[in-house]
Amino acid sequence: MIRYPESMSELNGFLAPKTPSGKSAIVPNMPWYYSGTLLTVEYLTDPANVRAILPPELELADEEPGAVAIIWADWQSCSEGGAELLDPARSQYLETFVVVRCKYEGVTYSRCVAIWVTKDFAIARGWFQGYPKKLGSMHVTRVFNHGKATPKLENGAKLGASLAAYDHRLASAIVTLREPSETNGFVNGHKMLHSRWVPSITPGAGNSLDQLITMGGVDADLGATWVGDAELTLGDSQWDELHSILPVNKVLAGYYRELGVTFNGGTLVADKSNPTV
Amino acid sequence: MIRYPESMSELNGFLAPKTPSGKSAIVPNMPWYYSGTLLTVEYLTDPANVRAILPPELELADEEPGAVAIIWADWQSCSEGGAELLDPARSQYLETFVVVRCKYEGVTYSRCVAIWVTKDFAIARGWFQGYPKKLGSMHVTRVFNHGKATPKLENGAKLGASLAAYDHRLASAIVTLREPSETNGFVNGHKMLHSRWVPSITPGAGNSLDQLITMGGVDADLGATWVGDAELTLGDSQWDELHSILPVNKVLAGYYRELGVTFNGGTLVADKSNPTV
Amino acid sequence: MIRYPESMSELNGFLAPKTPSGKSAIVPNMPWYYSGTLLTVEYLTDPANVRAILPPELELADEEPGAVAIIWADWQSCSEGGAELLDPARSQYLETFVVVRCKYEGVTYSRCVAIWVTKDFAIARGWFQGYPKKLGSMHVTRVFNHGKATPKLENGAKLGASLAAYDHRLASAIVTLREPSETNGFVNGHKMLHSRWVPSITPGAGNSLDQLITMGGVDADLGATWVGDAELTLGDSQWDELHSILPVNKVLAGYYRELGVTFNGGTLVADKSNPTV
């Protein structure tokens, strides 16, 4: 029997599973590149609802503390070298995420409080980043350049979006474009402040990992951005809460943006882990 | 008990299921509008292989009778009024289809001999049109305007595509763009000549419906078109034949095209139905 | 160049696509065998609602004309030889279907007025049989023999079921078993009377095929059957009508049954096809 020399048992992979080649890792090393579109609806809920889904160590933002953004992102993404782009099942996904703002040690942050994605590699990246990702089914109208089955980037154009999980419809939106915009809204405009934790494998023993981290995209390559009016209907199910925790008091605006962005890590802000459990 | 007057039991719907409102029909009335992109690989197989998948009443095309096109279409589609665009799950789908040419009564036609789609409404439209549609899982690289996770329409850009059915990979392709092109290839460039048939509900009694029909898109709104080189790998499974029936002898070229098109019916060419069985 | 002899261009396949081997056909030749379970909820709607979804040539049933059955079937199926069972992706599917009764020329029939399935081969079989099939996402609680994550066949056991299409929840049910039963209900107990039609490829030209056919399973191999109480919630979407066309006035009962059955064709009842269009 021939055994690999001990030195060959080095395992590689940013996340599991690790193998000698590292090819099997559900997520490769950073940086991760993204090209896509965002359809955003911003609205006001009662600030008490935002307060209620923030952990105690965070405060409400000073301005418009009840503002919420729900965003449909239609992404193509890859790592260095772009191999994922040539087997595009590995590169394309959608995500719908809900963002509020908060304050920590005097700094205003954005914070994602709910998010659904369509692929496992996106879940894995998200859990590393403190995004509370689940799988969902989501769709968003695309803007094509030709034919009659597409909105164009022009006044009055309508784009629709939907989100479901476990066969329950959780959100439906329609954005009617009005005019080009300088901004894509204000809620999702700060560094993210996220919690990431792993419970002890022992029931009731607390968290082996428990961190507050901050992060954000870099190298933003912004494209066409439009603002307009929006309609938004939120739902709930036995497994997912949207309407019940962040109901829509007043829709503020809808946005459509093309963009590219890069993710290359973040910074630890605070830690209360107990890895000995 | 109040019954609807007899006249109210009129049922509506282009295809099943019919209801009084007609809303439940899997496909609404024509015309059907399409906006999207096509990624095409054209190649040569042995003309004998093309001959073998044509019904006896058709002949091989006079020129390049062994030419085949495999096409990945990334569609958004809707009917009159565009309601599907606002619930985009109902409007977006992909399809991969294989086209050869043939001759019937002296006229050259294109003919789809295999096709996979991602949605039921697309299957239904296809069966009406004589496309031999099945469900599949397919992906094709998209061209975004911003960021690093996308090819651009430029020399050297690479687009990938894949097709699987019943968890067997049936085709993988990579197209490397070279330059703008006047054409999108020559194989899928004629009116389609399709067979559509329905067997008798009685086993062995022949076909209740058996027609040869012709059809094609109208109102083509052509966009950017590029040509380049291509790699193509075809597979088979117990349930699907591609490599075994139309193997690749020589790849001719790859194409990328943006387009819009409308479908509004076709024409009966020949009939040998026996609806009394 | 070697061409196949003309006689080799014979194409095989019960339904499309036809190839020389016949292997690619989305559905193989009958008979088709089924093993599985049925979860049924029977309820009363207003007979006028049943009348409204029957074509004019059919009448309401004489007894309980407003009775409806909604059935979740969890199937494993195969053709002669059973090859599908060894690549089980090709053999397993779920379907949810809605059955009413009707009368034609004095005979009482069952008739399926809505049905969703999870696989393309099931859609294809259904369209041949006059079932108005669409794709959907459905789930039904299974009965396992061991462990704590399963109901057992005993008084008080609860089974759940759900149906969604295009990410809209269309039906949710809970059946609470009470006792063994001789029957599986009375609505889905007759031969089926189905319409099958294909519109002319020419818009507005009528139907090339338009038949009334009857069919039913044979060789029923019935297993454990239980009856109990049921809860049923129906929904609608822009694309699918259940609550709006067959609302629940009163739930009658719920049933669970294990069974096997064979399908081997049916009989033409009436024809008004016009294959010359």
Next chain:
Amino acid sequence: MIRYPESMSELNGFLAPKTPSGKSAIVPNMPWYYSGTLLTVEYLTDPANVRAILPPELELADEEPGAVAIIWADWQSCSEGGAELLDPARSQYLETFVVVRCKYEGVTYSRCVAIWVTKDFAIARGWFQGYPKKLGSMHVTRVFNHGKATPKLENGAKLGASLAAYDHRLASAIVTLREPSETNGFVNGHKMLHSRWVPSITPGAGNSLDQLITMGGVDADLGATWVGDAELTLGDSQWDELHSILPVNKVLAGYYRELGVTFNGGTLVADKSNPTV
């Protein structure tokens, strides 16, 4: 503006996302209950291959160090109270996992080195447990009690299974039952020894969490168990390695088992976390 009292901002949920109610958590509190079936194929690979996918701190097992089990589990699962069973989309999933054995501080353990599942809650549970879970598409023949579309638990019965990820077929198996068996094989028969780690959010800064843990099911409720012969074909893709890292030298046996089991946590074995990065 009315704010929730500070004490109401307590967030609940075993894993993310946390909300006041705790309902949104992708995974509820342990214990987790499972009912289902296992189809197992055990085979021999070169022990060097097993050595190569173990981290350096683990040793090969003393006996049959090259033995591997690949297992298809068809699960229904729930938490305390069983609510998931009544919305069965939330309760049913399949998983295919690959197990080897290893030795740590003189004790023999089982270790899962690759695993694919069909639902997000199963991914989440797995990452907590150190299973290197990804999403996949898998199918396994079921044993029904009636009809002709099912194997029965008898000599000569055949069960098939398949695994794919990103539309690449990774494994296909056929097990031919021979006789009842006392065991379900020997590879997956020890406590599991798993690694679980979370990289620092700072690129290159090491692992914030890095633990070796052990765990296993409790309250096993074993049912019918059969042994027989097996065929197994493994594949690879650009994203997943099976054949290339654990090739089949010799198939040992195939097994089918019905069972129930409960998971209620495990024990920390070793820790080299650095939560300050």
